[in-house]
Amino acid sequence: MSYFKFYHFRRGSMCHQFLLFIIYLSSFRDVVALQMSFESTHTASVPELASPPSTGIFYPIEISPAVIPQYPLPNESLPPMYPTFPATYEPVLSGKCPVNFSALSDILSKTASDCAQPMAMLVGNAICCPQFSSLVHIFQGFYSISSDKLVVPNAVANDCFSDIMSILISKGANATIPSICTIKSANLTGGSCPVNDVTTFEKMVNSSSLLEACTTVDTLKECCRPICQPAIAEAALKISGGESSMIENKDAGQGSNRVDILSDCKGVVYSYISRKLPSVAANIAFRRLSACKVNKVCPLQFKQPSEVIAACRNVAAPSPSCCSSLNAYIAGIQRQMLITNKQAIICATMFGSMLRKGGVMTNIYELCDVDLKDFSIQGKIFSRLPTA
Structure with a gap:
């Protein structure tokens, strides 16, 4: 019984080694064939691949098609880290303006x-x-x-x-x-x-x-x-x-x-x-x-805040309807454009003046937690950032 086990082990080892040798030989043959095929078809393009683009890094780089890897399946997306180049182009000038634009x-x-x-x-x-x-x-x-x-x-x-x-x-x-x-x-x-x-x-x-x-x-x-x-x-x-x-x-x-x-x-x-x-x-x-x-003027366009005035005229404490109306109004104006901090002060003052003329005498900015940043789109952006 022990002999049988020993003989089976040795035979199994020999078969295992023989199979590994066959796989290795097959792989080696395929590698050699692939290398020979690559060398025969791409030998002429190796110098071009090795040479850098002709223009400097501070000017538009002229990339040769031989430098950029060509993917055989055009419908497939490129690898995520594959570089993309800006879609700039040479402008078509009239030729009637006698100015050297390169100097500018x-x-x-x-x-x-x-x-x-x-x-x-x-x-x-x-x-x-x-x-x-x-x-x-x-x-x-x-x-x-x-x-x-x-x-x-x-x-x-x-x-x-x-x-x-x-x-x-x-x-x-x-x-x-x-x-x-x-x-x-x-x-x-x-x-x-x-x-x-x-x-x-x-x-x-x-x-x-x-x-x-x-x-x-x-x-x-x-x-x-x-x-x-x-x-x-x-x-x-x-x-x-x-x-x-x-x-x-x-x-x-x-x-x-x-x-x-x-x-x-x-x-x-x-x-x-x-x-x-x-x-x-x-x-x-x-x-x-x-x-x-x-910074001398407020560039935002304010429509008459009738709904805000109606909701906030008589409030003396935080009011959901007043704050909801105020926030909805400010959300509309903050989408117009980015403004500076100085402009935000002027805009907030201007809007406050409109509210006072409408009969809103309470500081609803404080009651509704309205800040200067709320008067511009950057306030909306930064308010979404996670805090530490």
Whole structure:
């Protein structure tokens, strides 16, 4: 019996080893065949696979099809970690705008980023429009840097503006920026401002004082005790015809036309500053000036809060119906756009004034636990974040 067991063990071992040898031999043959097939079909493409893309990492990378692995089943999704490349493209320019746009590539890229397609509507007031306005001012000054003009001629303004938009859209910007920011090609031309050349400008304006006031714009001081803003307003007033002309136009009932002229002349002043400062420095200065302007007003649109007034007029303690009505109203306005903290204060004050005029004398903000962040969409976003 013991002999049988021993013989069975040895025989089993030999069979097991023989089977392993057959499997190994078969696998080795398949591997050799696969390697030979791969080498025979891909030898010519190995050098191309090993060579990196021809362009540098700071420019659009031209990827060869040989570098990107080709998947035989096009309907199958790519692996989760497979890199994706942005869908940018070369813009089709009119060819009628005589400007080297590559010299403005940095400012164009920043504008496209600040006005990105998905977010432009939400951040237009505080981020996109100030940057787009700055780009327009800088382009206006850059266009005629080698001439005596401070504006873009009417003959090419539309083409140049169209080229600017084509470049921005090719970089992922929202195509509706002009309507969002209420800026058009006429903003490049100087409009109704009577002065549009450097020589006349420098004769009428103390340009050294203007540049001294606006070369470095302090982020905090400018909004409280402005230096550059009054300098720009004074220069615009001088080149527009002066105070006497403004008084005459008001007496003649042309006050609104006068405001348009002053606004157009401010654009010419911005253009002059753009010619004298590097584009990066000019952009920083213009953005900081815009920040002061943005924070002076509430950009939200308030409809008459009739339901809130009806539900909250006589409450003296937390009321479910009052708070529900208030929260529903605020939920509607907070979807409009992102606003800054300073704007939120102004908006909350404005809405509170509307409630008081309607007879709501109780501090329903406190009763219903309404905070400043509730007046903007970012409050809704951050309220959903988990807390520690």
